[in-house]
Amino acid sequence: MGVAALTSDPRFRAPLVVLTALILHLAVLSRVRVAGVMPDIMLLLGIAAGLTGGPSRGAAVGFVAGMALDLFLQTPLGLSALVFTLVGFAVGTLETGILRASWWIPVVTALVASAAGEFLFALIGTMVGETAMISPRLGVIAAIVGVGNAILAPIVVRVVGWSVARAPSKGLFVV
């Protein structure tokens, strides 16, 4: 039972991807800041799952990714989970039935959905009593997260697509 056996079973793939993304988010991406803002790969997981697997998977992956991230934040536990669930579901709903022939569709979706996700996070955060999340800086945060996630989107969408696929594995890079 090695890594190969683990990755060939679809049930293990999604948790594996979420865990890997969490480590990247906490240890690497939190250092890669532009104007003090880091990309949000955990939000991107939900978006990518919505794009590749539809609304339910988008919501489910967004929920798990958000909950995992919430364990390491000071904001109320469940806030990221709620926001990422809604964003993953929305992306899944909007993208269902659209032919994803072009490479730029995931990129643009990641850009718009990530920026919207940051606004939603601040909005719901304020509603549950977090102080001063809505400020002029929010626009800067949303813009930089949007661009950062758009850059990460092609690879993340591919990996998440592989992890949520119901069909037997075709290998990671043979899509």
Place this chain on the structure above:
Amino acid sequence: MAVYRRSRRHRFVLLLLVLTSVTAITLDFRGEGDGLLDSVRGGARDAFAPVQSAADRVFAPVGDFFGGATRYGDVKAENDRLRRQLEEARGETLRQAGADRERQSLLELQDLTFAADIPAVAARVVSTAPSNFQLTVTIDHGAEAGVAKGMPVVTGAGLVGRVADVSAKRATVLLITDRASNVGVRLQSSGDVGVARGAGPGTPIPVDLVNIDVKVVEGEPVVTSGLEQSVFPPQVPVGKVRTAKVAPGALKQDVTIDPVVDLQRLEFVKVLQWGSQP
């Protein structure tokens, strides 16, 4: 019909997950510190600590690269040493600036020096917040080393923030520039008190409630007030006055300060084992 059923299933999944999130948020608010959710959170942070330390070692050069700095080896070590010396010197200057007024206060109260008699835990900053909405750092000591929620955190130069959350091996420090941070401060020369509320990263900290007829000088040192019930001990350097002006018709002054500690480059800190209600 099939489409209808499928979209109903999607909506059911969404509803379930949203309700679970909202329940978690509610429980987190009601838990007030010792709930099940807190222990889950603490467990996750402790479990992740070794992974994070390893990843930090591996990826530290990445961070340096993206930070726009290319300091390696000896240069980095020397730079860090010099920076620490400079910070300490800066703090020293600040402390002496208010010496006259302080001596007077000392005569009355006798026990006022910057944290000298408070037991402290030295700690290393291991990571910054994995978030764009909070200004915190994680340090490598937690409850096992005697760190507790609410304790003030300082460097040789002055105030860094306070412990916002603690697990067995790690603690999260809320920086004084975070928007959720409030610090009771005293203007060192005039002696007037106010509240320094964080305004975000790299932004000068506004000080509220400064009396309109107090003369505030630019560059004037600002220290913690340490009034009764304060979470910070008195006379810890916080910053220097950057701007001070009175808007026409205003009832208070607009004062901003620059933190005396370089909060972007924290490396070693001390957690003061100090509580307002011992």
